[in-house]
Amino acid sequence: MIRIENLNKYFGDKHILKDINLEIKDGEVIGLIGPSGSGKSTLIRCMNFLEIPTSGNVYIDEKDLSTLGNEIDKVRQQIGMVFQHFHLFPHKTVLENITLAPVLTGKLAKTQAEEKALELLKTMDLLDKKDVYPNSLSGGQKQRIAIARSLAMDPKIMLFDEVTSALDPEMVGEVLNVMKGLASTGMTMIVVTHEMAFAKQVADRVIFMSDGEIVESNTAVELFENPQNIRTKEFLSKVLEY
Amino acid sequence: MNIINLLIKYKHYYLVGVKITLLLSFLSLIFGTTLGSLLSLLKLSKYKIPKALSTVYIEVVRGTPMMVQIALVYFGSYVMIGMDISGFAAALIAVSLNSAAYVAEIIRSGIQSIDKGQMEASRSLGISERQTMRYIILPQAVKNILPALGNEFVTLIKETSVASTIGVADLMYASKIVQSNSFQPFNPLIIVAGIYFLFTFTLSQLIGVFERSLSHND
Ligand SMILES: Nc1ncnc2c1ncn2[C@@H]1O[C@H](COP(=O)(O)OP(=O)(O)O)[C@@H](O)[C@H]1O
Numbered sequence: 001m002i003r004i005e006n007l008n009k010y011f012g013d014k015h016i017l018k019d020i021n022l023e024i025k026d027g028e029v030i031g032l033i034g035p036s037g038s039g040k041s042t043l044i045r046c047m048n049f050l051e052i053p054t055s056g057n058v059y060i061d062e063k064d065l066s067t068l069g070n071e072i073d074k075v076r077q078q079i080g081m082v083f084q085h086f087h088l089f090p091h092k093t094v095l096e097n098i099t100l101a102p103v104l105t106g107k108l109a110k111t112q113a114e115e116k117a118l119e120l121l122k123t124m125d126l127l128d129k130k131d132v133y134p135n136s137l138s139g140g141q142k143q144r145i146a147i148a149r150s151l152a153m154d155p156k157i158m159l160f161d162e163v164t165s166a167l168d169p170e171m172v173g174e175v176l177n178v179m180k181g182l183a184s185t186g187m188t189m190i191v192v193t194h195e196m197a198f199a200k201q202v203a204d205r206v207i208f209m210s211d212g213e214i215v216e217s218n219t220a221v222e223l224f225e226n227p228q229n230i231r232t233k234e235f236l237s238k239v240l241e242y
Numbered sequence: 243m244n245i246i247n248l249l250i251k252y253k254h255y256y257l258v259g260v261k262i263t264l265l266l267s268f269l270s271l272i273f274g275t276t277l278g279s280l281l282s283l284l285k286l287s288k289y290k291i292p293k294a295l296s297t298v299y300i301e302v303v304r305g306t307p308m309m310v311q312i313a314l315v316y317f318g319s320y321v322m323i324g325m326d327i328s329g330f331a332a333a334l335i336a337v338s339l340n341s342a343a344y345v346a347e348i349i350r351s352g353i354q355s356i357d358k359g360q361m362e363a364s365r366s367l368g369i370s371e372r373q374t375m376r377y378i379i380l381p382q383a384v385k386n387i388l389p390a391l392g393n394e395f396v397t398l399i400k401e402t403s404v405a406s407t408i409g410v411a412d413l414m415y416a417s418k419i420v421q422s423n424s425f426q427p428f429n430p431l432i433i434v435a436g437i438y439f440l441f442t443f444t445l446s447q448l449i450g451v452f453e454r455s456l457s458h459n460d
């Protein structure tokens with residue numbers, strides 16, 4: 001479970017996140033939407049402390065992240081994160097990209113980690129790519145490898161930050177399908193996305209952010225079909241126009 | 243013809259010069275690189291005071307001429323530690339300290355040129371900062387660092403010639419002696435230029451081979 005209490009984040013004197021309160025239950029799939037610059041990335045980066053809140057608390061399974069010090073690594077091992085620009089390790093093969101974290105953190109022995117990686121690659125339909133370097137992959141393949149790299153740690157929570165935004169349109173589907181499959185396994189997921197159709201279809205709950213605030217939070221159907229706040233309405237009318 | 247005659251006649255001076263120049267270069271390279279690596283770590287650290295100290299050091303050293311630095315160490319040693327040190331020791335200290343500043347900047351910029359996303363992806367997986375440096379950042383940074391470091395080593399060999407200004411019997415010093423003994427101003431310089439070039443050219447070729455062997459590994 002993720003619980004966020006009175007979270008504020010400033011960059012310099014810019015107030016980026018304004019008093020955020022939020023609770024996400026195990027197994028929930030959250031779609032996080034909102035205009036660019038509204039603080040979506042900053043919010044999910046606070047959930048694994050890549051960004052340190054200026055004030056307020058983030059709890060993962062009742063552990064207050066701000067009190068952890070170096071123990072934060074242990075918590076991060078349970079929270080996968082997938083980025084818009086993949087950030088695969090270019091000097092490692094696909095297989096090494098996936099086995100590195102389990103081996104370095106002592107979670108799995110090398111042979112076990114490789115077995116697990118091969119399994120993941122099989123489910124991603126990328127087994128034939130195991131020995132190549134990331135730069136020879138397409139964007140969609142890179143993003144699926146990035147997801148596999150996170151899953152190799154057996155995380156309880158997965159954070160997705162606009163993971164299809166940098167992809168050519170024809171590759172969006174293959175990545176969304178992997179995420180859809182993951183959602184159906186009961187994974188807790190927070191998905192920052194511009195893919196409204198995907199949010200509507202997969203998310204249990206959709207949160208609309210604007211200007212550093214959570215403006216509205218509701219079931220996907222309610223939020224899309226019956227938005228309450230004027231800012232939500234304006235945003236949806238803009239993105240759903242096409 | 244004249245050049246070969248000069249070489250043969252004064253080979254003793256040149257041999258000593260070669261030995262001193264190579265020794266000075268090699269030792270300064272070792273000390274300079276070691277100290278420079280430490281300095282770069284200080285400069286990259288999140289602690290304000292070590293960071294500020296290394297920044298000041300690097301800027302001051304890079305902003306003053308080597309010839310002044312070498313004289314400062316040589317003539318300043320008595321003032322600072324109450325005893326004279328040999329010209330060679332002064333040159334070794336000055337060249338090492340000087341080179342360390344450049345090496346530190348090369349390593350720092352090599353590390354900082356790696357996309358921030360690499361650190362974040364690794365840390366998000368729960369890999370520690372230290373292991374991230376060791377397994378993710380440094381292996382990539384080395385590819386940027388090595389060519390620049392190679393250039394710095396070539397520069398260092400040439401810069402050691404400043405040691406002759408405080409009487410160290412290096413190659414440059416040998417050429418000055420031969421100039422005055424033979425009453426020839428020009429040819430001894432040609433010889434010494436040729437020898438320096440031989441050293442730097444050999445070194446850059448070796449570095450090139452090394453870089454290529456590294457890039458084959460992936
Ligand atoms: N590291 C940073 N330093 C300064 N400002 C930042 C930084 N990261 C984000 N911001 C600013 O915070 C605001 C919210 O950014 P972000 O969370 O990336 O929004 P979103 O993901 O919704 O597009 C933006 O105005 C952005 O410029």
Ligand SMILES: [Mg+2]
Pocket residue numbers: 040041042161162
């Ligand atoms: Mg964003």
